Amino acid sequence: MSSLPFFHLIQDDLQRAETLLQEPAPDQHLAITGAVQHLLGSGGKRLRPALVFLSSHICQADLTLATFAAAGVEMLHTATLVHDDLIDGSLMRRGTETLNARWSPAATVLTGDYLFARAAYWVARTGNVRLVQRFAETLMVICNGEIRQMFDSRSDQGIRIPTFEEYEQRIYAKTASLIALSAEAGAILAHTDEATIDALRTYGESLGLAFQVVDDVLDFIADERTLGKPVGSDLRQGLITLPVLLFLEGNGDHPALRSILTSSFTNERLQEAVRVIGNSPAIERSLQIARDYVRKAKEALRGFPFSPYQTALMDLADFVVQRQF
């Protein structure tokens, strides 16, 4: 993302957030400091901090407070990934080992908890109660969504196929809710009127939905090296994403997919299903839906006066559907 044309606008801001993220708390155990370095050092696009800073510039929020908020949302994101990877048994992310690949489940759970606390700490440092409240609500939405997915995605007959609305609700909880919070953070910090907060929130929510749809598409068409994790991970875990949903509309009886839906499949069957879906029109149809979200995101910005930061948010929305990683 650092190669994007608007990146220089917030380069110094992102650097400040990075320094804050790496800063150990007083008395912090060295194992945690090492884990934070490992987790943050493995890359990541810093999409959420970028949104906090761009919206803070647009709304003229205090940049010191914005830095606290940026560190908070990125740390919350990192904490959720730590527990997610543990739960999914994922060993690789962004091309490097996950924490649970190195540590016991117990140490991984506790480190994730610590990172939640650290995230709450940074957000509280903004001194903005409304932002703290939105932060807590967002974490509730994220966890609630994962619990829903865990309890409702299987029936006695195997994997339950969600409706489009259920899929959208899931990716809202998983991804769009925190991206929406990041985008509205600048307006909340600047105490703008409600319409401005709403507009930036709508932008972030639509951007987040687009982002997750593209993620779900990449799981079928990217190569493992670019992706930093095995292709087809979602389907392997029985997660029905948009490409599968759309593919099933016309091909409900495809044998490779059938065997996956009844939860008894070989690795060969999985590879076949991934290949078949990746070469089907479901991919282009999914990307079309992502582009619709992006259009909605950009529409939400129309009320803002023209500025380099507004342009940057527009460009960022386009980037989300063009990215290959």
Next chain:
Amino acid sequence: MSSLPFFHLIQDDLQRAETLLQEPAPDQHLAITGAVQHLLGSGGKRLRPALVFLSSHICQADLTLATFAAAGVEMLHTATLVHDDLIDGSLMRRGTETLNARWSPAATVLTGDYLFARAAYWVARTGNVRLVQRFAETLMVICNGEIRQMFDSRSDQGIRIPTFEEYEQRIYAKTASLIALSAEAGAILAHTDEATIDALRTYGESLGLAFQVVDDVLDFIADERTLGKPVGSDLRQGLITLPVLLFLEGNGDHPALRSILTSSFTNERLQEAVRVIGNSPAIERSLQIARDYVRKAKEALRGFPFSPYQTALMDLADFVVQRQF
């Protein structure tokens, strides 16, 4: 605890907090609502909410805000127990099944995360930034302490014996930090002077240390039915608590204890070690240390004018070392 003489003073307050704790968030999955009912329904002394209310009455804080804070600290306490029991593999607490005894590790991790978020939400509802910040810092202290315990308690030779200072640091992180936060919450909510906040915090910290020492003693001398979990749990997990520490001073070469410290022991050896320590002077010496903490806690209250609430805090301190459960 509801049989204590001062209990009627805060009975209505505690009932309001209870109602709030049970209230499901909008859209909350039924599995979570069920888990919350199970976890809160299994009893618990509600020591932390009681402290929030007593300190709120003393400092004349707004009782609606106090109710949010009380729900927040109790929910945080519950969340930490959910992850603790998972990590320790404990199947019983307060005489009922733990969440991890019923659910998968994945569902247990996520439910704990949700409860952290819910706790942060209730604390944020106080609208008091300082309290939110102290809340986040306390969760960091708790997790950091557990990670320290996990990484530093064993060496190649087996279990490492902590110094008294290390033991005290551990029980501060585990128990006293949140009890201190509960006790100072009323003063923070009422925006009192710093001396008042400090006094209530010192009271809570000393009370919390006493509480945990008594807990550690009960693990040797209580019976399983009163305790609601197996006796000797700590030692079984290789946790060196104060009674063991003091016993070791004069009996470093006791064969039953030796075998436990080198991590190779039978259930018989464990029972023997529990019996020997439970009948040793280390128990009375531990209780003496707990009583010293209680004295310190009560001293911290000397500056407050006489009132039923001040008396209640004094009585609560005495209760902590007299309790059998």
